[in-house]
Amino acid sequence: MRDVHQPPAGSAALGKVALPETVRSPWWELGRRLLAAVAILVGTVLLVYFDRHGYRDAGDATEANPLGTVSLIDALYYTTVTLSTTGYGDIAPVSDGARLINAFIITPARIAFLVLLIGTTLEVLAQRGREQFRVARWRKKMDHHVVVIGYGTKGRSAIDTLVNNGLDRDHVVVVDPSPAALSEANAQQLAVVTGDATRREVLRQARVRDADQVVITTGNDATNVLAALTVRQLNPDAWIVASVSEHENAPLMRQSGADSVITSSDAVGRLLGLSTLSPKLGSVMEDLLTYGEGLEVAERDLLVSEVGRPPQSLPDQVIAVVRDEKVYRYFDPVVTLLARGDRLVVVRPAKELPWAPRPGTHNEESASEE
Numbered sequence: 001m002r003d004v005h006q007p008p009a010g011s012a013a014l015g016k017v018a019l020p021e022t023v024r025s026p027w028w029e030l031g032r033r034l035l036a037a038v039a040i041l042v043g044t045v046l047l048v049y050f051d052r053h054g055y056r057d058a059g060d061a062t063e064a065n066p067l068g069t070v071s072l073i074d075a076l077y078y079t080t081v082t083l084s085t086t087g088y089g090d091i092a093p094v095s096d097g098a099r100l101i102n103a104f105i106i107t108p109a110r111i112a113f114l115v116l117l118i119g120t121t122l123e124v125l126a127q128r129g130r131e132q133f134r135v136a137r138w139r140k141k142m143d144h145h146v147v148v149i150g151y152g153t154k155g156r157s158a159i160d161t162l163v164n165n166g167l168d169r170d171h172v173v174v175v176d177p178s179p180a181a182l183s184e185a186n187a188q189q190l191a192v193v194t195g196d197a198t199r200r201e202v203l204r205q206a207r208v209r210d211a212d213q214v215v216i217t218t219g220n221d222a223t224n225v226l227a228a229l230t231v232r233q234l235n236p237d238a239w240i241v242a243s244v245s246e247h248e249n250a251p252l253m254r255q256s257g258a259d260s261v262i263t264s265s266d267a268v269g270r271l272l273g274l275s276t277l278s279p280k281l282g283s284v285m286e287d288l289l290t291y292g293e294g295l296e297v298a299e300r301d302l303l304v305s306e307v308g309r310p311p312q313s314l315p316d317q318v319i320a321v322v323r324d325e326k327v328y329r330y331f332d333p334v335v336t337l338l339a340r341g342d343r344l345v346v347v348r349p350a351k352e353l354p355w356a357p358r359p360g361t362h363n364e365e366s367a368s369e370e
Contacts (some may be wrong), residue, residue: 001226002117008263008344017138017191017192017193017205018141030059033116033133036112036116036159036305037113037116040083040109040112040113040116041079041080041083041113042323043109044079044082044106045072045075045076045079045084046075047101047105047106047221048070048075048078048079048106049070049072049075051076051095051098051101052071052074053070053095053326054071054097054099054101055078055091055092055093055094055095055098056092056093056094057069057074057090057091058089058090058091058093058208059075059353060090065142070091077091078091080326081113082106082110083106083109083110083113084113084266085110085114091230095356101238104295110223122277132136138191139207142171142173142208143210144171144210144211144212145171145172145173145207145210145211146167146171146172146173146211146212146213146214146215147163147173147175147203147207147208147211147213147214147231148172148173148174148214148215148217149175149176149177149197149208149214149215149216149217149218149227149359150176150197150216150218150219151174151176151178151184151185151192152181152217152218152219154217154243154264154328155174155176155215156184158172158215158217159190160170169188169189169190169228170334171189172190172191173190173191173192173193173206173211174190174192174193174206175192175193175203175206176194176197176198176201177191177194177195177196178194179193179194182194193205195264197216197218197223197227197230198226198227198230199230200230200233200234201272203230203231203234204234208231208235208238209234209235210235211235211238212238212239213238213239213240213241214231214235214238214239214240214241215241215242216228216231216240216241216242216243217242217243219226219245221244221249221253223250223253223271224242224243224244224253225253225256226256226324227242228240228242228253228256228257229256229257232257232258233258239257239259239260240257240258240259240260241259241260241261241262242258242260242261242262243261243263243264244262244263245264245265246265247263247265247266248262250263251292255294271285271286271289275368277337285309288347293348293350294349294350295347295348295350296347296348296349296350296352297319297346297347298345298346298348299322299343299344299345300316300343300344300346301343302305302338302340302341302342302344305338306338307338307339308337308338308339309337309338310336310337311330311335311338311344312330312339314346316344316346316347316348317347317348318330318344318345318346319345319346321335321338321342321343321344321345322342322343322344322345322346323335323339323341323342323343324341327345327358330338
């Protein structure tokens with residue numbers, strides 16, 4: 001896991017927002033520009049050649065033909081020296097029509113041609129402006145989102161679970177100081193704030209004040225505690241889920257403001273122990289922790305038709321009931337009969353929608369609706 005407390009050398013301490021972009025091949029970009037330049041060149045050559053009687057070629061001018069003869073090669077020559085602003089003056093427009101065409105068509109084409117030739121510098125400047133505009137627009141619409149601090153194995157798995165359960169990637173913001181994390185997260189179409197998550201300014205860049213949930217997943221417990229304290233100061237109402245490596249740090253993490261604390265070492269150790277004692281039980285537990293295959297643990301609303309029934313009688317395998325913000329095991333006497341407002345924690349096949357009632361009951365009114 002990466003430690004967000006100590007940013008790598010050269011990284012900014014203050015957060016910088018980086019939004020994902022559509023990546024195109026440099027050869028595609030170069031080919032597109034060359035085609036545009038060739039199109040301008042060919043179009044201008046044809047325009048001059050078709051209006052060649054309005055031009056004077058001093059090199060071919062005679063007493064019998066004072067305007068000279070403008071051939072296709074002359075048109076190509078005039079176009080190249082005109083678009084490149086060289087302008088030798090040996091071929092010049094003399095008729096009113098040719099001069100108007102030069103003023104309103106060839107001059108804008110010359111500007112476009114020069115922009116294509118020196119477009120690298122201009123593109124860098126334009127890209128900075130576009131990036132500032134995109135970030136400003138992103139900040140305006142970013143609200144009720146999820147901030148994930150640390151884009152290591154835990155952070156990526158947490159985001160995958162959120163996205164697989166219906167959360168839009170546009171509503172996830174990653175905070176991590178690592179350039180590698182920036183590249184990986186942007187490749188997954190995620191917005192990234194690069195910086196130290198224990199600093200208020202970095203979390204402000206991630207719009208923590210407006211976030212609904214914050215997930216803290218770095219590999220350093222001290223960093224996680226400081227990040228939780230900073231998040232709680234900025235947003236007293238956010239739901240904070242944090243991981244700790246050691247069980248003894250869990251109480252400190254809760255005191256720092258985390259609503260839910262996951263002890264990674266204990267969870268892994270318990271899974272290893274269960275797999276050793278009973279390989280089949282270990283495989284079932286691993287199945288529950290793996291998204292998209294076999295079994296899935298989910299929380300859903302209680303349906304009107306299920307009010308007053310015992311949890312054991314429902315089609316879903318109910319393992320807990322949430323009532324008045326408290327969690328009761330399905331066998332607890334308090335939840336012998338289900339009541340309006342209850343939510344169910346169930347185990348069901350992963351192929352079913354995890355947060356919805358079972359197939360065939362999706363149009364049924366939930367007991368939480370008025």
